[in-house]
Amino acid sequence: MTDAKTASSFEEGLKGASEKVAEFHEEKSQLKRLQHWLHQTPSAVPMIVLMVALLVFGVLAENFFKAGTLSVILQQIAIVGILGCAQTIVILTAGIDLSVGAIAVFSSVLMGQATFRYGVPAEIAIVIGLILGTAMGAVNGLLIAKMKLPPFIATLGTWQILLAANFIFSANETIRSSDIAATAPALQFWGGSIQPGGIKILYAVFLMIALVAIMSYVLRSTAWGRHVYATGDDPQAAELAGVPTGKVLIQVYALAGFFCAVAGWVMIGRFGSVSPTASTGQLGNIQSITAVVIGGISLFGGRGSIVGMFFGALIVGVFEMGLRLVGTDPQWTFFLIGVLIIFAVAVDQWIRKVAS
Amino acid sequence: MTDAKTASSFEEGLKGASEKVAEFHEEKSQLKRLQHWLHQTPSAVPMIVLMVALLVFGVLAENFFKAGTLSVILQQIAIVGILGCAQTIVILTAGIDLSVGAIAVFSSVLMGQATFRYGVPAEIAIVIGLILGTAMGAVNGLLIAKMKLPPFIATLGTWQILLAANFIFSANETIRSSDIAATAPALQFWGGSIQPGGIKILYAVFLMIALVAIMSYVLRSTAWGRHVYATGDDPQAAELAGVPTGKVLIQVYALAGFFCAVAGWVMIGRFGSVSPTASTGQLGNIQSITAVVIGGISLFGGRGSIVGMFFGALIVGVFEMGLRLVGTDPQWTFFLIGVLIIFAVAVDQWIRKVAS
Amino acid sequence: MEPLLKGTNLVKRYGKVTALDHCDFDLYPGEILAVIGDNGAGKSTLIKAISGAVIPDEGEIMLEGKPIRFSTPIEARAAGIETVYQTLAMSPALSIADNMFMGRELRAPGLMGSVFRKLDRPRMEKFAREKLNELGLMTIQNINQAVETLSGGQRQGVAVARAAAFGSKVVILDEPTAALGVKESRRVLELIRDVRSRGIPIILISHNMPHVFEVADRIHIHRLGKRLCVIKPGDYSMSDAVAFMTGAKLPEGVAEPA
Amino acid sequence: MEPLLKGTNLVKRYGKVTALDHCDFDLYPGEILAVIGDNGAGKSTLIKAISGAVIPDEGEIMLEGKPIRFSTPIEARAAGIETVYQTLAMSPALSIADNMFMGRELRAPGLMGSVFRKLDRPRMEKFAREKLNELGLMTIQNINQAVETLSGGQRQGVAVARAAAFGSKVVILDEPTAALGVKESRRVLELIRDVRSRGIPIILISHNMPHVFEVADRIHIHRLGKRLCVIKPGDYSMSDAVAFMTGAKLPEGVAEPA
Amino acid sequence: QTSACLITKTDTNPFFVKMKEGAEAKAAELGVTLKSYAGRIDGDHESQVAAVEACVADGAKGILIAASDTKAIVDSVAAARAAGVLVIALDTPLDPIDAADVTFATDNFQAGLLIGQWANATLGADAANAKIALLDLSIAQPSVDVLRDQGFLQGMGIDLADPNKWGDETDPRIVGNEVTSGNEEGGLKAMEALLAKDPDINVVYTINEPSAAGAFEALKAAGKENVLIVSVDGGCPGVQDVKDGVIGATSQQYPLQMAALGVAAIAQFAADGTKPAPTEGKAFFDTGVALITDKPVDGVESIDTTKGMELCWG
């Protein structure tokens, strides 16, 4: 017992130890503040890139800066934006969802066929579609959380499965717009628009913005949102710290499935018809991932904000429309979009580096 | 000074401390050994899945267990296997290369057009193609290592760029097989075959197997290979421990580009013609990633073996061929391959769990 | 008195390595139980088995006389067992306050909290700051700093503060002072006493003999994957304890396994 | 005598946090220099600045009188500065031997080595095992175990063994004994003396006062991001050192900054 | 300055590449500004909708569109027409056909029918126990894919089951359907697989000439160079392949003509507001399809490869 006392004898030096909280003087220059703000706000950089893109195309293409053009850009990114919400929450958990597009298309086909093949009232068909889309997402979640499949491979599998099921189930049949308008206008709801001052803005655009806003709140200011970040950040640590990571993953993928189904419903409104061959089924995953990554969200999970994804989707939309108006040939458009993807993210990285 | 002595006085208890190395008795049952082996050999599980698949299809489809069918499977996976070598080293560094297929197709177009449009001798055209393919890979590496772009986004960009460049440069022109055979047979070299006992085996198949074997050795038994694993495992730690991670990344992507260019050359031999629209440009990335992941290599880097990738490619090849022979409709084949991808990886995970 | 927490015959193997080799374990109500042993003796594995972070291959664990079988740390937490792991278990990109309240976040009062499930950030931050101040971690300049930007010792402090603040039945600390400075270590020891005075027993793993002998009521000596013996700090000197745990001496009535 | 390694006016800021605040630093040939200070005082940042792991915003570093500016730890290693970081810097999935030789692998003799660049696994494993035995890490059962499967203390031991085996000009140890047991800590202290007896100076960061006072030739006391003073262990007591570093007392001739 | 848009299904298929070249040449001649757009993959109507919207935003006078999904595109076409843009369907009629102002198209079903009839007649009595491989485009089964396949089967006298879908036929002569993405690589792999399934295949239908060339490579490797291959398109390499005996017969279409007619119609419309009229007796302006073969058979009208080479489009 005696040496215990002695051993700690040097701790007598602690008496009167300073209780001051460390504080250092800070440089308050404008530049420093800007840098700090850039550093703190993950969606700031994509926003700046977006501004620059708008300016450049505004100068290059004469018809670009018309309200009509800008509203068309918004309606063109509505679907990618909604799929991007799904992709964002998945990527925040360090996952990836290759099946988003397939779920969207299959859900839209399910809604359409439920109405036209099985005669279900449109409103109920929509609910069925949303439930089934959510279920498809939940299956992804189960495969990933319970069977421990890597998200890439699980959703690669379900992507193929759902896409094939979509073709098989629909018998490759497109349901025409005029039929839908006549029998089941509820399916086309999101294609409706308001026209303030003659500029058409689709309901779908408002829906996308609302979803981004809601998810931004949920991710930032609720416990569930924090759990999503923690799960993506370090799943083992999160589990040890008391986050039910398995449950969170299943919920995340199911919610993503729900968003995809919503996107499927929006697709009907936007295109009028229900088509199983919609390219979203094939390309929706890459498009949504592009938006997410340009938006500054880390593919390794745990970092980034959904607002960034929204700007990311807008950047792509602006580039595509701008290049079209400038009159670039399609292959050159693909080429330039490739360049611009790299450029946008390189600028992002560079600003972060300078600001850190 | 005095309390220093006292403080450590309890260390006297150390005198005569046991120097025994801890040893516990081990259960030596067959089952335990099997489990241990499965655990130690990352490519064992895909191999077992492969065996089972072979057996199942052998029973289901009568034409399956013919030497001819098996050699066709091998030749069908030759290109994916070579792209898989590229993808494996990239994924081991926790990266991903979406541009593999585009590099392969563009390289084959470059080789073909150098010969036919610019009249370069075929052998030199091949060297040019290989060098340019390596350069394309190196650009990926520079973007990732120097500009710190996430690999997914960097190669997503170069994928689009290279594919578009491929179409623009080639003017969508296909060089016909008979022209190549007449003027530049070196381009078709890998399409040659040996025919022991009437069974045709392409040189391309031997090339793929040789590449897998060489890379397996390099990754396991050289310092560079260890550095690749360390870079993927924890890049910060590797950097602090003295691995030049930036250099390693550039080398890895450049080597991957080289392999892709080799795959491009093999494509000419295999398809006879040079076509810019080859599906490998669009699908080569997903196909090679699938092989890698089914082969048990972690997408988070640092874990797995290239031999697993080889089995992964074979599994997909066997499934595809088997399903066709069973007579499945293409849409259902697509569906079932999705199911089987999930199933193969689920079995892998399950065996690992049971064995650990 | 019945042990509050009791483990019998616990075994855990990792491939070729046997980390726990038929190990027993007892914790009595209201005590501070120190666990000491060589590096790699299996101490961390033992407490992981107790807290649900690993599932033992064999053996039984009883809490308050009832057999328990946690399959996740969340279940153990729900049962009131709070643990600071050696690896700390924090989400690097999240803030100190987020980490402290991970899994038991506070919601804002009123509608915002109940309907919109809004977090009560100010309250969480205030609480976090208080707990850190109690530990004397004055150098933390910004409570919203991401945990990855903290120094090694600061991180340790956050983890300890979290466990002490929320443990209701058992608090387990795996080398809580390893990375801490003199001042901060002292505060942790005070905190440990404090927790005990609230009637909550503590399991303390530490390599710091003076600390162990200062605060422990009983010392569990772990050697080669099992409990070698349990001693009272009053009965033996530090030197004896060190001799036991390193195999230099054998306690009376215990035979070194073959 | 000229300092072997000298830092002047080093500044490093992380966003709002100033980790190094015009800090000076000297290391003389052949000495053991201890660096002590509160958690978060900036000790790790200081040695990271010296070893190339972070690039200081301001200030200058000189090695053997020549200004140096490492931009990566590899350059520092090439210059003979070997560091054990607090985070250990190991590749979890690779084996102990792989980790010890990371970046300076041994090649097999003959053609296999020179042409085929084959690693000399047996020699690397033998060397690793020897170095670990020197540290008394006897509980490591399998030298081909992945580092992620080692206990916290075992990992620490591997990192220390690596630095001691390869350092040629300066060896820097950031809390090398934090996770180590009594026996293993003692071995590390012996190893430190051993390294010095080879003429190589050592920078030792530690919170363990008895250890510091036992082995250090000089003690650099770090407070609030800068060097407060340097003392000799013979001139002051541990209590004084603790008082200085926590701000309880001020050393003579030094004024606490405003 | 009149501006016009050309929207093709993809811009990697040589067919559409040539269509674009034809349109550009005509546009340059007439002083029309032409902007081109394309879907990314076969069946991609979404990019086409986006392109239509861009054209309207850009104030184009007319749009030439080769629709990827004949029904799905209808709403956006209607919107464009409502904005005063002349919409001309190229290559593929919309559904309903009057959704576009006018249609300059090939009858893809007819194209398939011709090669089916030719194959049937060439085989003669053997047609009853032919072994047929069908190399289609993609599992999404876009309308060209279905029309050509079903036309071919009709020509062979095989029951179509659902004519809106390939692959549901039960005729024992069909060895199987495979998808090719319409390129050499796909044609080769698909042919290899079908040969493994049944080495006795003697008739191969292919969606287009590149996939036919791929299929031929596989057949050659298997030592079966005498198999009857039929295809659709009539590009110059394809006609050359017919000449070389690689392909037995192909149905030729005229994309350059479609495009040139389309551009001219837009220029006309911009000048005086008149719209072109469809072919007599048809709902659309048929640009025609011709069977090309050097082995003509009775009862199926055809032209030889010399004539085919003159008419081929690149």
Ligand SMILES: Nc1ncnc2c1ncn2[C@@H]1O[C@H](COP(=O)(O)OP(=O)(O)OP(=O)(O)O)[C@@H](O)[C@H]1O
């Ligand atoms: N996940 C794992 N896989 C394989 N072996 C493991 C694993 N975790 C621990 N071990 C081994 O089990 C043994 C006990 O480890 P444990 O972490 O319990 O030791 P410890 O007593 O806590 O040591 P320390 O004091 O160094 O923290 C060690 O030999 C270690 O290498």
Ligand SMILES: Nc1ncnc2c1ncn2[C@@H]1O[C@H](COP(=O)(O)OP(=O)(O)OP(=O)(O)O)[C@@H](O)[C@H]1O
């Ligand atoms: N990457 C970073 N980003 C932001 N702040 C950082 C970062 N790294 C360190 N800091 C801050 O710098 C200060 C000094 O940290 P450092 O790790 O140097 O302390 P230390 O003296 O080594 O402490 P300990 O004894 O606990 O290891 C701390 O306040 C810490 O929060």
Ligand SMILES: [Mg+2]
């Ligand atoms: Mg431990």
Ligand SMILES: [Mg+2]
């Ligand atoms: Mg430190």
